[in-house]
Amino acid sequence: MFRKILIANRGEIAVRVLHACREMGIPTVAVFSEADRTALHTRYADEAYCIGPAPAPESYLNIDRIVDAARKSGAPAIHPGYGFLAENPLFAERCEKEGIKLIGPSAYAMRTMASKTLARKTVLSAGVPVVPGTLEPISKDEEVLQIAQEIGFPVMLKATSGGGGKGMRLVKDASELQSSLRMARSEARSAFSDDSVYVEKYIESTRHVEIQILGDQFGNYVHLCERECSIQRRHQKVIEESPSVIITPEIRAAMGKVAIEAARAVQYEGAGTCEFLVDPSRNFYFLEMNTRLQVEHPVTEMVTGIDIVKEQIRLATGEKLTVRQEDVKQSGHAIECRIYAEDPDRDFIPCPGLIASMRTPAGPGVREDSGVYEGFEIPIHYDPIISKLIAWGKDRTEAIARMKRALSSYVIMGVKTTIPFHLRVMSNPQFIEGNFDTNFINGEFFNEKEVRKPASEESALLAAAIHLYEEERKRAANHVSGDAAEPVSMWKHSTRPGVPGNWRVRR
Amino acid sequence: MNYVATIGERKVKVTVEAKSGSDYEVTIDGIRKIVNASRVADHLWSILHGNESVEADVFQLPGEEFEVLIEGDRHKFSLMNEQQRAMLRPDGKGTTGRALILSPMPGKIVKLLVEAGQEVGANHGLIVVEAMKMENEIKSSGAGRIAEIYVKEGDVVESGAKLLLVE
Numbered sequence: 001m002f003r004k005i006l007i008a009n010r011g012e013i014a015v016r017v018l019h020a021c022r023e024m025g026i027p028t029v030a031v032f033s034e035a036d037r038t039a040l041h042t043r044y045a046d047e048a049y050c051i052g053p054a055p056a057p058e059s060y061l062n063i064d065r066i067v068d069a070a071r072k073s074g075a076p077a078i079h080p081g082y083g084f085l086a087e088n089p090l091f092a093e094r095c096e097k098e099g100i101k102l103i104g105p106s107a108y109a110m111r112t113m114a115s116k117t118l119a120r121k122t123v124l125s126a127g128v129p130v131v132p133g134t135l136e137p138i139s140k141d142e143e144v145l146q147i148a149q150e151i152g153f154p155v156m157l158k159a160t161s162g163g164g165g166k167g168m169r170l171v172k173d174a175s176e177l178q179s180s181l182r183m184a185r186s187e188a189r190s191a192f193s194d195d196s197v198y199v200e201k202y203i204e205s206t207r208h209v210e211i212q213i214l215g216d217q218f219g220n221y222v223h224l225c226e227r228e229c230s231i232q233r234r235h236q237k238v239i240e241e242s243p244s245v246i247i248t249p250e251i252r253a254a255m256g257k258v259a260i261e262a263a264r265a266v267q268y269e270g271a272g273t274c275e276f277l278v279d280p281s282r283n284f285y286f287l288e289m290n291t292r293l294q295v296e297h298p299v300t301e302m303v304t305g306i307d308i309v310k311e312q313i314r315l316a317t318g319e320k321l322t323v324r325q326e327d328v329k330q331s332g333h334a335i336e337c338r339i340y341a342e343d344p345d346r347d348f349i350p351c352p353g354l355i356a357s358m359r360t361p362a363g364p365g366v367r368e369d370s371g372v373y374e375g376f377e378i379p380i381h382y383d384p385i386i387s388k389l390i391a392w393g394k395d396r397t398e399a400i401a402r403m404k405r406a407l408s409s410y411v412i413m414g415v416k417t418t419i420p421f422h423l424r425v426m427s428n429p430q431f432i433e434g435n436f437d438t439n440f441i442n443g444e445f446f447n448e449k450e451v452r453k454p455a456s457e458e459s460a461l462l463a464a465a466i467h468l469y470e471e472e473r474k475r476a477a478n479h480v481s482g483d484a485a486e487p488v489s490m491w492k493h494s495t496r497p498g499v500p501g502n503w504r505v506r507r
Numbered sequence: 508m509n510y511v512a513t514i515g516e517r518k519v520k521v522t523v524e525a526k527s528g529s530d531y532e533v534t535i536d537g538i539r540k541i542v543n544a545s546r547v548a549d550h551l552w553s554i555l556h557g558n559e560s561v562e563a564d565v566f567q568l569p570g571e572e573f574e575v576l577i578e579g580d581r582h583k584f585s586l587m588n589e590q591q592r593a594m595l596r597p598d599g600k601g602t603t604g605r606a607l608i609l610s611p612m613p614g615k616i617v618k619l620l621v622e623a624g625q626e627v628g629a630n631h632g633l634i635v636v637e638a639m640k641m642e643n644e645i646k647s648s649g650a651g652r653i654a655e656i657y658v659k660e661g662d663v664v665e666s667g668a669k670l671l672l673v674e
Binding site for chain 2: 166179183186187190234343346347349350351352353356357380381382383384407408409410411413414419420423454456457458459460461462463464465466467468469470471472473
């Protein structure tokens with residue numbers, strides 16, 4: 001087993017990996033940017049190394065700095081989490097050269113799958129069905145138009161090196177092509193340093209279903225069944241669940257087999273995910289393979305009972321796969337809601353800022369994977385994810401009920417979050433029936449504007465009025481005693497109504 | 508104490524008076540009630556109205572804006588002391604026909620899509636702001652002429668920063 005692991009990431013996923021290391025008794029090393037000196041992962045790890053200024057290219061994407069931190073700390077292995085360098089073959093090669101084990105697949109597997117066009121060609125020759133479209137990246141704008149017209153609108157423009165919904169645009173007709181192409185290329189350039197794109201036929205009313213696989217260094221593979229990821233905004237998943245209501249045991253087995261074929265085609269090692277589009281007739285098409293841990297891995301963990309991060313670490317040490325396919329069972333149902341610092345009422349624009357107050361839900365069947373805390377300022381430099389809330393139930397109905405219960409007691413103040421949006425989805429009849437596709441958020445299911453007046457409005461007014469009244473009384477009292485100019489920290493009121501001033505918290 | 512709440516277009520009168528212990532007499536739109544309100548933490552109130560128990564997170568935002576969270580429902584309104592309100596009255600902030608475009612988030616100006624003096628229609632792309640790795644195109648809400656541009660490409664702006672003026 002590794003004597004130490006460096007986690008080359010931040011936020012909730014760094015904390016998630018830290019949990020696994022702690023449970024396995026492996027000492028941990030965090031790396032942090034100057035903006036993350038007080039971030040949860042920096043505080044939680046056994047050692048922490050500053051790797052540069054806030055902008056990701058100067059810190060979390062800086063291979064030299066991270067390798068340097070690994071050398072200084074003596075960590076023989078690096079867990080990359082997701083995002084940042086997790087799927088960067090240059091990083092994987094550098095680790096190989098330095099004799100550091102990167103917990104993930106080989107640079108070769110990453111490189112093949114990272115190029116979406118190369119991935120399509122590779123899996124196609126392994127007999128895996130792919131979405132119709134180009135097999136080569138296209139550099140000239142006129143060529144994109146020509147191909148789009150050949151395939152027929154609507155089409156999807158996708159960054160060749162893309163992932164995570166970035167550098168991706170749906171184009172309904174030729175008039176939209178130019179502006180979409182510009183946005184896609186610009187996003188792709190800043191996110192992946194590669195602005196080449198390719199074109200795929202846009203298949204209507206599809207669902208997005210993915211298969212989690214595990215592989216060892218000896219060519220053994222299992223799949224851990226599917227995750228349903230159709231609830232998306234900006235082509236990014238926001239709600240995931242396992243199992244999927246549309247997947248029958250036969251389709252599950254077929255998709256699992258195909259996912260393993262795709263993995264085998266690149267001698268894949270560790271945990272990976274094959275993403276598929278499933279059309280209304282339940283034909284499925286390979287979309288891409290993610291050569292890393294997925295954001296939504298917890299739903300699979302909850303239903304299979306397998307700790308995917310620990311499996312990744314074990315497999316990376318060269319252990320044989322101990323999970324057998326016949327042992328993999330989905331027990332109950334799990335749903336994940338991604339809580340982002342975004343305003344769902346304004347097109348999900350990011351809303352970074354100070355988390356002024358935070359209370360997290362707990363109780364039966366509820367798991368919260370978080371990377372923040374009360375008093376933490378969410379930096380503008382990184383993804384706006386705050387946490388992931390996961391609910392497990394004996395069936396989908398119970399999982400939804402638990403998710404609603406947990407969401408409604410989840411308090412985050414100071415920044416806008418997607419919690420109210422998730423509450424709406426959990427009460428949406430189509431969602432409850434399991435009748436939705438990837439257009440759920442933009443489409444007919446969800447485009448009715450919310451014009452309800454919550455029953456609690458009067459209580460809200462009442463609470464705010466009493467609060468203001470007390471604040472004014474306090475200011476007046478301060479004024480009388482001559483303390484008016486002294487600012488009172490919102491975290492450190494020494495006296496509160498009903499609490500005698502000389503009380504102390506016992507430690 | 509007398510307050511006026513503004514919820515969207517609606518104005519609601521609210522009065523608060525402290526009674527014995529942590530009891531308060533509150534009237535909302537003329538309806539009087541006695542509640543027991545206990546401040547559990549700086550921003551957290553536990554309210555008993557009769558035996559009905561409500562938990563409310565109360566935050567005062569800049570200005571007189573309040574944000575209150577109850578059971579996952581987020582309420583936003585302004586609440587102002589009547590005396591304060593009377594003082595604010597004279598200065599009417601009339602910007603009719605003009606639209607000052609503010610940055611909806613902290614971020615970086617990636618691209619200006621218009622020039623000063625340019626005529627734009629409604630829903631015309633004006634500027635692209637990048638935050639948290641996502642590019643967001645801000646569009647004009649109505650037709651007009653670009654009267655002023657306050658930023659240039661590459662600038663880093665705070666939330667609420669002035670970007671453009673459309674007349």
